[in-house]
Amino acid sequence: MRTEIQAVAKLLLLFLLTASMFANAAPLAAPGDMRLRHDLQLLNDGGVINVPLTAWPIALGDIHQALSEAETAQLGASTQAAYD
Secondary structure: OHHHHHHHHHHHHHHHHHHHHHOOOOOEOOOOOHHHHHHHHHHHHOOOOOOOOOOOOOEHHHHHHHHHOOOOOOOOHHHHHHHO
C-alpha cells in the first residue's frame, strides 16, 4: 500500500515537472525585442496607440487592445509598416 502511494506521488511529481516545460505561454512582450520596441514607439509617437512604453515587459494584452482600437486609415508609410 505504501509503495503504491509513493509510486503515485512520484508519477504526479513527474507530471507536474514535465507539464511546466510545455507551459510556454508568453503573456508579456520580451524586453529584448528591439523590433517590437521600435514599432510600438513609432505607433505611440504617431498617436496611433497610447501604451506606456517606459516599463518593460509590457503585457501583450495591452498591446493587442491598443492595436484593435487604433485608427489606421490615415497612417504614413513608416507608421503603416510598424502597424503591419
